[in-house]
Amino acid sequence: MKLLAKALGVKEYLPAYLDPLIQDKDLITGVSFASGGTGLDPLTSTLASVIPLSFQVEMFEQYIQKLKKKVGEEDTKNIIDNSVYFISASSNDFLTNYFVFPFRRLQYDVPAYSNFLVKWAVKFIKEIHKLGARRIVVFSASPIGCIPIERTLNGGPKRKCVDEYNKAAKYFNIKLKQQLQVLASSLPESRIAYSDFYNPLTNIIENPRLYGLEVTDKGCCGTGQVEMSFSCNSLSKICHNDSKFFFWDSLHPTEKGCEIFTDLIIPDLVKSLF
Numbered sequence: 146m147k148l149l150a151k152a153l154g155v156k157e158y159l160p161a162y163l164d165p166l167i168q169d170k171d172l173i174t175g176v177s178f179a180s181g182g183t184g185l186d187p188l189t190s191t192l193a194s195v196i197p198l199s200f201q202v203e204m205f206e207q208y209i210q211k212l213k214k215k216v217g218e219e220d221t222k223n224i225i226d227n228s229v230y231f232i233s234a235s236s237n238d239f240l241t242n243y244f245v246f247p248f249r250r251l252q253y254d255v256p257a258y259s260n261f262l263v264k265w266a267v268k269f270i271k272e273i274h275k276l277g278a279r280r281i282v283v284f285s286a287s288p289i290g291c292i293p294i295e296r297t298l299n300g301g302p303k304r305k306c307v308d309e310y311n312k313a314a315k316y317f318n319i320k321l322k323q324q325l326q327v328l329a330s331s332l333p334e335s336r337i338a339y340s341d342f343y344n345p346l347t348n349i350i351e352n353p354r355l356y357g358l359e360v361t362d363k364g365c366c367g368t369g370q371v372e373m374s375f376s377c378n379s380l381s382k383i384c385h386n387d388s389k390f391f392f393w394d395s396l397h398p399t400e401k402g403c404e405i406f407t408d409l410i411i412p413d414l415v416k417s418l419f
Contacts, residue, residue, distance in 0.1 A: 159175050159176055160176055161177050163204070172208065178204045179233070180196035180197075180201065182195040184236075184237040184242060184262075185238055185263075185269070186238045186265060187265075188249065192242055198265070205276055209276060226279055227279075227280070230273060230278045232266070232281065232284065234284075238258075239310065240289055240295065240310075243313075255313045256316055259313070259320050262321075270283070270332075271332070279335055280419075281335065281336070282418070283321070284340045285322070285339065286342065287343060288314060291362075293363045293364055293392055294370070294373060295307050296370070297371055314343060336417065350362070353391065356405045357389075357401075358405070360384075360391070360392075363390075364390060364392035364393055364395045365384035365390040365393050367383075367394075369394070370395055372395055373394040387400075387401065391405070
């Protein structure tokens with residue numbers, strides 16, 4: 146992520162806004178309101194017991210007020226206007242909600258659920274725009290059917306990519322991109338960038354050697370097929386060289402994987418935002 150930070154003129158590491166040790170300088174130079182496991186659908190955060198987008202907006206409002214006390218109205222407006230806002234959600238909506246629990250499947254088929262998610266994305270973007278956000282990056286859904294744990298659980302004996310899941314992600318992405326184009330033309334002074342997560346990641350997974358990788362169907366930690374998050378720990382067996390793996394565990398990319406991905410998206414991202 147170093148190259149992305151440099152290209153966008155931001156610091157490499159964004160501390161969590163809720164970090165009790167956060168300092169004034171962190172507020173001035175950027176923080177993260179994100180909560181791992183959340184989604185666009187409010188039900189997703191409820192199922193995962195994490196912070197929903199609605200509360201993240203509230204935290205953003207609190208943040209603005211704290212900034213005003215620290216640097217004043219004028220500098221706060223300058224910071225808010227010129228910051229870059231990253232939104233990455235939707236994969237959890239499908240992987241830990243729609244395709245796991247029956248609640249939403251009883252209400253929506255995939256196209257209808259995708260439209261439902263896009264409406265929540267639009268609502269969120271409008272809310273932070275109203276608070277001053279202008280340069281906004283929205284990541285598409287990834288090829289969720291090719292994530293190692295999904296290959297293991299739903300890809301059959303050969304651990305193939307799950308076509309049903311990837312089709313859902315692609316449908317959502319089409320609808321998301323369409324609505325972001327509408328928003329970009331309707332929200333005053335906004336620069337809204339749709340960042341394609343799906344196609345670059347698919348290309349990396351299907352052509353690992355083009356990017357100096359060797360393994361893209363499993364992670365470096367443990368078996369690489371099911372372990373993730375806390376199940377990857379000091380007791381876990383790890384691969385010899387994680388820079389040859391795209392995935393660290395069965396869900397999240399390695400540092401090398403992140404660098405490869407950001408290298409692919411930076412040119413279009415910078416062009417869209419500035």
